[in-house]
Amino acid sequence: MKTLVISNVVNNHINPSLYNLLGAANILSAPVDVITFGHNLQNISNEIAKLSDVNQVLSIDNPTLNNLLVENIANQLAEICKNYTHILIASDSFGKNLLPRIAGILEIGQISEVVSIISPNLFKKFIYAGNVLVEIESLEDTKLLSIRTNNFEANKSISDVICPITEIKYTNPISDKIKYISNNVVDKSVDLSSAKIVVSGGISLGSRESFDSLIRPLAQKLNAAVGATRAAVEAGYANNDTQVGQTGVNVAPELYLAVGLSGAVQHIAGMKDSKTVIAINTDGHAAIFEHADYGIVGDLFEIVPQLIEKL
Amino acid sequence: MIKIMVGAKRVVDANVKVRVKNDYSDVDIEHSKMSLNPFDENAIEEAVKLKQQGIVAEIVAVSIGNDKCSDTLRTALARGCDRAIFVNMDNHKVEPIMVAKIFKQLVAMENPDIIFLGKQAIDDDANQVGQMLAGMLNYPQGTFVSHVNVVDNKATINREIENGTETLEITLPAVLTADLHLNEPRFIKLPDLMMAKKKPIHTITLEELNIKFKPSTRLIKAIDGEIKKQCMMLNNFDELISTIRESI
């Protein structure tokens, strides 16, 4: 058995999800190689090499890999994956885009959003928007696993011995069929998926103005990330990337403050791993109270301004 | 003018709360209301819009599964697809890798310029088929798209990523997968349903596609994934603020 962790570089830094992937990889008790790709990777490779439990760092360093298009790396990665029994990647938008492409090239199945590794062949994941938890056995020789990193302990420990770093020549053909044009990415003070505190608002906020003048300042007070329901996103109160849920972001903060949202299964799917949930809703029968540790029946337009003032 | 192939998976309706069987062997969906996968509605809606813009000549819907998929395909046809292909899997469980292999064969037969699928099927929440298919065909992929613009043989797309979007220009043929934010699927009217009855559905078997069924995973057990908490109701604002203070 041999495990490969695929980790992309974010803003010239190690992607923090790498630590959780290493935590997940440890469960397999097999040697772990980490592969990373991008441009000017020396510092990052050195840092990864210091982490304990890493057997070898593989790095593909090339200027082409700056704005990383999967078309320009998946074929080479697929070849490399053949040397391993387990391939782990984070199930963020990058991992979701890349790993199934590798699976397609290798013509083997993949297991998405693994929340638990029971044994080298047995994994747990949710289906039906988190309504059902299944234990599944992989029948493939190579296990391609995308990992819900929030469900695994981060392993950041440093080792005295620095593991070898192997530079791999970039050989993937460059696709002329796809061109990176631009991005519209806003650097947030607090990253939603890994935030310690999340304040989420629902459709009941009634307007973007209310969302901006109530949810955002409250989040700021708590040094929290802002989340939203799909209804609030569709109504234009919050941006798409703040949607928490089955088809949005998965969060697992210490504190989840649910403000004026009903607790639809699709929303619960994205926040059920939160440690403490506090809900504010005018309807005492709202489903969100079944998923909350503390609740208050009340009008958010009265409660939230007071919270902003007093916290 | 281009040709679009769309996915039309038959799934348990989003409003149904799925339960597991008493022996934990699987989910119990026998009597559940079934629907067209919501993301496929978005993909179809976008294809129909492109057709209305005069860019698309034909939209072919594909559903893979058991006999009942014909209902799902009728819905897809009522939404504006021109014809449909039903791939009969009898009662085999269809996994994404199998679905991608089937689409690969269908692409070889039909030569679509865009294969427009949903980002994920809301039953297994896999989010795999589009990327797998693109990998197999060595096509470029535009996943989780929230905006599409097609000019000649190029599609400019916005895709949803963490903290925003990115814009890519893709040369066709390509695989695209729809995000829910892409559009607002229209309501189907009665005349659309009548028209759909006249549109052809062609049935194909795995043998005809020259594909062998091969499972990739085995379900060991299914348990209720819903975790309910004991909620302590707070009586006033002061209790709320001290609870928040204690939790941070």
Ligand SMILES: Cc1cc2nc3c(=O)[nH]c(=O)nc-3n(C[C@H](O)[C@H](O)[C@H](O)COP(=O)(O)OP(=O)(O)OC[C@H]3O[C@@H](n4cnc5c(N)ncnc54)[C@H](O)[C@@H]3O)c2cc1C
């Ligand atoms: C395929 C699919 C995928 C989906 N994916 C997601 C997803 O990823 N994430 C997601 O969130 N949703 C998702 N949804 C949508 C989901 O089903 C719900 O529609 C949505 O979560 C509801 O949002 P809401 O709670 O803001 O609105 P509502 O359900 O309308 O709830 C509003 C709540 O606000 C309360 N309220 C009203 N006024 C006040 C007030 N003044 N003060 C306090 N409380 C008040 C009401 O009592 C009510 O409980 C998906 C749906 C589908 C079909």
Ligand SMILES: Nc1ncnc2c1ncn2[C@@H]1O[C@H](COP(=O)(O)O)[C@@H](O)[C@H]1O
């Ligand atoms: N059985 C199927 N029949 C038709 N299309 C499918 C099927 N399974 C998956 N798809 C397509 O692939 C998309 C992604 O599905 P998945 O990767 O399974 O989450 C769906 O939105 C459909 O467009």
